[in-house]
Amino acid sequence: MRHPDQQFFNSFMLVLGMLIGVAVGQVALAASEEPAATQNEPVSTHEAVAAPLTGPQVYNAVCIACHSPPGVGGAPAFGDGEVWAARIAQGIDTLIDHALHGFTGSTGVMPKKGERIDLSDEEVIGAVKYMVEQITQ
Numbered sequence: 001m002r003h004p005d006q007q008f009f010n011s012f013m014l015v016l017g018m019l020i021g022v023a024v025g026q027v028a029l030a031a032s033e034e035p036a037a038t039q040n041e042p043v044s045t046h047e048a049v050a051a052p053l054t055g056p057q058v059y060n061a062v063c064i065a066c067h068s069p070p071g072v073g074g075a076p077a078f079g080d081g082e083v084w085a086a087r088i089a090q091g092i093d094t095l096i097d098h099a100l101h102g103f104t105g106s107t108g109v110m111p112k113k114g115e116r117i118d119l120s121d122e123e124v125i126g127a128v129k130y131m132v133e134q135i136t137q
């Protein structure tokens, strides 16, 4: 009689079929999770774009328009010790205040943040320090 063997074989095939089904399901699940993992990447790219600009970067992008020698509209020229000496004598806090909030002096008008009000205070302060460093070094 082969009947019991046949029954065992059928049960065995049923269990094997279930195991294969589970394995295939897990592979499909792992594959479907992958796009979700890569979707998180743009977040870190965004953080890099939002990093603050350095003093030289701000100067070269914004302030240079008026402060590059010989100076436009009465702006003190970058690196010119003679025109900067009296201004530096006021103290760095006054220079920063004038750059952040705007200033009308004897030679012209320094617009608030060089007309780039989207810059943070720290970015503008970095540019002021960079301009002053050219004189004191």
Ligand code: HEC
Pocket (backbone or CB within 6 Å): 058, 059, 062, 063, 064, 065, 066, 067, 072, 073, 074, 075, 076, 087, 090, 094, 095, 096, 098, 099, 103, 104, 105, 106, 107, 108, 109, 110, 111, 113, 114, 115, 124, 127, 128
């Ligand atoms: C549209 C032209 C213009 C731009 C752009 C500009 N400046 Fe000026 N800036 C001036 C002028 C003009 C003066 C001189 C004002 C005066 O003393 O009569 C001046 C003066 C200054 C002073 C001296 C202030 C003082 O008390 O003597 C500083 C510091 C300064 N600018 C920083 C900056 C920085 C930093 C930037 C860039 C973020 C910048 N400027 C962009 C025109 C500009």
